[in-house]
Amino acid sequence: MALFIMILRKMINNKWLELSLLFGLVLSVALASSMPIYTSAILQRLLIQEMQQLQLGSNQYPGIYWLSASFSAQEKQPKHVTIAETEQFLKGKEGRFGIPVQSFVRERATQRYNLTPAEPDKIDVNVQRSADISAIDGMESHIRLVDGRLPAKEPVNGVYEALVAPEALTELGMVLNTVFIIKDAGLQEPISIKPVGVFDRKDYTDIFWYNNTSSYKNSFLIDFQLFEKAFTVDGKLNVQSSYWYFALDYKLLTLASADGFLYNDEAINTYMDTHYENHNKNVPALQTLTNYYVKEANLRKMLWSLNVPVMLMLAFYLYMVANLITERQKTEIAVLRSRGASRWQIVLSYAVEGVVLGAIAYGVGPYIGESITSLLGASSGFLEFVQRAKLETALNQDAFLYALIAISASLVMTIIPVILATRVTIVGHKQQSARLQKQSFWHKFFLDIAIIGISLYGLQNYKTRVKDILSLGLKSGDLRVDPLLFLIPAMFIFGLGLLVLRLYPLFMKLLYRIGKRWWPPTVYTTLIQVSRSIIQYQFIMVFLIITIATGLFSASATRTINQNTTDKIRYSAGSDIVMQIHWENDAPPAILFGAEESSDDSSSEEASSDDAAVTPPPKVQYSEPSFLPFTQLPGVEHAAKVFVKNDASFTKGKTNAKVELMGIDTKAFGETAWLRDHLLDHHIYEYLNLIAKNPSAVLISKSVAEEYGVQVGDTLSVGWGNLEPASVTVFGIINYWPSWNPNPGAGDTISVTTKQGTTTKVKKPMLIVGHLTYIQNNIGIEPYEVWMKLKPEASSQAVYQAVIKHGYDIESLTDAKQAQIIAVKDPFQLAINGVMTLGFIISVVVCFFGFLLYWVLSLSARTLQFGIFRAMGVSVFQLIGMLIGEQVMVSGAAILIGMMTGNIASHLFVPLFELSFDPSTQVPPFQVTFDPRDHERLYAIVTVMITIGLVVLGHIVSRIRIHQAVKLGED
Incomplete structure (x- = not known):
């Protein structure tokens, strides 16, 4: 106990250093614990959003848990016993889904029987009628009578x-109060059934209903208890199916309760497999939940990789503070060693200090981490925040586990300087104090060179991988963002910063020699101080370098990922909204045409010896709807007709090849389509103007020119199917075009026969762009797409409603704006935006405290020196000037090195993120993006940090008293 009290007293004597160490520990724990909290929170938000999207897309309640069982003739026990046992089992499982059950519905149905009218003279007997008798427990309170009575x-x-349902009246050709008789050889006696009422759902949003009323068009629904008594128990009719339906409150479903949900589902599956030969289920949430375990693992890995630079920063900070504490107590440690204390006794005493601080950090850190998570959810870019629904955060077991791991790792970092210090005796300590250290540890063993080499090796490997994917048309898979893409740049930044610091002393010596005859005393003194003490300044310089460089890299990476995601969506769509409208036509039904085609095939096989040709499909005549309303829709700035034929072909001499044909109106297309600048050799308007004056002019893709030797001025024949082709003239060659992907896909291969055998060759996509009117007049008229460019504040929903209001049927739709909104909500995108921003803020805060702590302690150690300067006549302003000069040479140089390192790292490593976007589908090509606003924010934050630090240091210097400094020197 006495030893523990002594340790506490020692901590109190060094309270500022201990508080600084505690600050670093708390931040480390908060950052580590925020990862599982954020993972759960963001996936929880996305889970609910996907459930809601599922409901909108399928018009089906996402909380459905529906089971059905069919009974076979070989049942070992009566059906009512089996059903009763099943329902008792399901009731027991009702509370184990982990979320509330809003309703539990039971439904029964007999097999379908033929119906015979009891009064043939009152109803058409020639209609074949068959129906089943069903019953739904509790349906009376969820229906409204359309006609008749209950x-x-x-x-x-x-x-x-x-x-009966309204559709049953038409399907069975009957009216209410018509009596039907069910007769069957297996029945004990005929059953008479009479519809007395027509029902509909009382509320179409009522989750009681699993099926629409139209699904009961061949059913008579009777009272549930009557059904159970007459058919389930007495067996007057054969009960063929039983259904059970849980309506679960999916909005309360969490990843924490997902395990229970899946375990309960597995138990129900096992039971149903054991008791029923034929059974089915429908659980829309099941696939979503299963996928989320994969997403959770990927997101957890992502968060670790994103936080690697910040973790390194915190580890460096902890080591620096622990080293400062140890440096101030090295004499004490050396004395203890010389008086018989073992190394491990000394290390243990410092470990106890670490445990005390670690316990405090462990108790506080996870709650700060929970607060940090809300900041992550509001980030929409680097240092950009938006008004977004607050993340539902909650501390979980993983958060405290991560906190414990962070504390353990942090304590190891703080003990390392102590272990190194205990190796030195009092004599060795005095010798080291009297000698000038020439090289730091990392420079002595060339760690900077090794780290840079490893990072550049990783860079080369990734570049090779991207090149292979693009050239072979492979897919990178669902990598999202590879963790190494963040670890390697962090290593490069650290290594390059150390390398520049290796060269910095040489620069300082050169600067000193260049102006040693002209430097004023203050500058001369500053140069001497910095050049002789460069080793002790390296900690704070590395701090600033990593902060600035990491901030620049984070800003560039985040901006690049966001911008390229947006560009990919806009390019792939071609315009803000692209829709295909239904055109009236005389095409035969697909079933009939398929039958004719198959009969033609069989006849051609029989006549193969006579070289009989297969009858070509008939030409379809289309009726083009009016296009004018699209140009006048509310919110639409421009609209264009764009005809796309994927299976067109072109002929040049004896060469015939498949090609994608696009027909456009050059003026409208230029006003409507989107294409990123500098993708083409010239602006897209120049290409459009090039072909505008000649109706038969076309643009071809570079792949057509390279593969078949087509050049500008060549004439081609273009067409599709059995239509007469049209002659066109090549006016230009393009690499990219809105909505067209020039990169080969996984299936874009052809077999090529050579002397060495048959090989597989990648076939690049090909495109020809021509005039729509020329194509329609000379080849044929087929449906085209409608491309629309919206006004900045226009609503997509308003456009949809206006299109429908004009009587158009939308067959397909692509909305680039909505796709961008969905992309922004992607958990990986949110992770990159949030964690990059958070990481930089933490780095700046840590760097500020480290900066301030270091310089305060440095000034405290140099109080005697400043006192002597004042005694020699140096004014306070001159002292502050010396301090500013020192800051310029140390902090200013570190900031400049950080800026240089960050920009180099961004240009080298940010392009690697292309691999995570699947380069074969990333069109337009991946482009590194820098936004001046990001740099302005970054520099503003750092400037404020340095300014505050200088004000504090200036205040300390101004309060130095000569007599105190002299007395300190005497002591």
């Missing part, structure tokens, strides 16, 4: 009364 709960004069 059925009786018991047979009336031997007739079962029933409800």
Whole structure:
């Protein structure tokens, strides 16, 4: 106990250093614990969003858990016993889904029987009618009567009364109160059934209903209890199916409860497999939940990789503070060693200090990490925040586990300087104090060169990988963002910063020699101080270098990823909205045409000896809808007709090849389409103007020119199917065009026969762009796409509604704006934006405290020197000037080196993110993006940090008293 009290007293005596160390530990724990909290929070948000999207897309409630079972003739026990056991089992599982069950619905159905009218003279007997008798428990409170009345709960004069859906009246060709008789060889006695009412759902948003009412068009629905008594138990009719439906509150589904949900689902599956030969289920949330385990693992790996630079920064900070504490106590450690204390006793005493601080950090850090998570959710870019719904955060077991790991790793970092210090005796310590250290540890063992070499090796490997993917048309898979893409740049930044610091002393000596005859005393003194003490300044310089360089790299990486994601979406769509409208035509039904085609095929096989030709499909005549309304829709700035034929072909001499044909109106297309600048050799307007004056002029892709030797001025024949081709003239060659992907896909290969055998060759996509009117007049008229460019504040939903209001049927739709919104909400995109921003903010905060702590301690150690300067007549302003000069040569130089390092790292490593976007589909090509606003924010933050630090240091210098300094020198 006495030893523990002594350790606490020692910590109190060094309270500022200990508080600085505690600050670093708390930040480390907060950052580590925020990872699982953020992972759960962002995936939880996305889970609910995907559930809601599922409901919008399929018009089906996402909380469905629906089971069905069919009974076979070989049942070992009565059906009502089997059903009762199943329902008892399901009731037991109801509370184990992990989320509330809003309703539990039971449904039964008999097999389908033929119906015979009881009064043939009142109904058409020639109509074949068949139906089943069904029952849904509790449906009475969820329906409204369209016609008739509710059925009786018991047979009336031997007739079962029933409800029917509106569609059943048409399907069965009947009216209400018509009695039908069910006769079957296997029945004990005929069953009479009479529809007495027509029902519909009371509320179409009611989750009680699993099916639409139209699914009961061949069903009579009777009272559930009556069904159970007459058919399930007594067996008057054969009960063929039983259905059970849980309506779960999916909005309360969390990743924490997902395990219970999946385990419960597996238990139900096992039971159903054991008791039923034929059974089915429908659980829309199941696939989403299964995919989320993969997403969670990927996102967790992503967060670790994104936080690598910040973790390195915190580790460096902890080591620096622990080293400062140890440096101030080296004399004490050496004395203890000389008086018989073992190394491990000394290390243990410092370890106890670390445990005390670690316990405090462990208790506080996870809660700060939870607060940090809310900051992550509001980030939409580097140092950019938006008003977004707050992330639902909650501390979980993983958060405290991560916190414990962070504390353990941090304590190891703080103990290392102590272990090194205990190796020196009092004599060795005095010898080291009297000698000038010439090289730091990392420079002595060339760690800077080794780290740069490793990072450049990784850079080359990634470049080779990207090149192979592009040239072979392969897919990079769903890599999202490879963790090494963040680790390698962090290593490069650290290594290059150390390398420049290796050369910096030489620059200082050169600067000193150049102006040693002219430097004023203050500058001369500053140069001497910095050049002789460059080793002790390296910690703070590395700090600043890593902060600035990491900030620049983070800004460039985040901006580049966001911009290229947006560019890819816009290029792939071609314009803001692209839709295909239904055109009236005389095409035969697909089934009939398929039958004719198959009969033609068989006849051609029989006549193959006579070289009989297969009858070509008939030419379809289309009726083009009016295009004018599209140009007048609210919110639409421009609209264009764009005809795209993927299976067209062109002929040049004896060469015939497949090609994608695009027909456009040059003026409207130029006003509507989107293409990133500098993709083409000239602006897209110049290409459009080039072909505008000649109706038969076309542009061809570079792949056509290279593969078949087509040049500007050549004449080609272009067409498709059995239509007469048209003659066109090549006016230009292009590499890219809106919506067209020039990169080969995984299946774009052809077999080439050579002398060495058959080999597979990658075939690049090909494109020909011509005039729509020329194509329509000379080849044929087929449906085209409608491309629309919206006004800046226009609503996509308003455009959809206006199109439908004009009577158009939308067959396909691509909305680039909505796709961008979805992309921004992607968990990986959110992780990059949030963690990059958070990492830089933490780095700046840590760097500020490290900067301030270092210089305060440095000035404290040099109080005697400043006192002597004041005694020699140096004014306070001259002292502050010396301090500013020292800051320029140390902090200013570190900032410049950080800027240089960050820009080099961005240009070298940010292009590697192309691999994570699947280069074969990343069109336009990946482009590194720098936004001046990011640099302005970064420099503003650093300037504020340095300014505050200088004000504090200036205040300290101004308070130095000569007599105190002299007395300190005497002590």
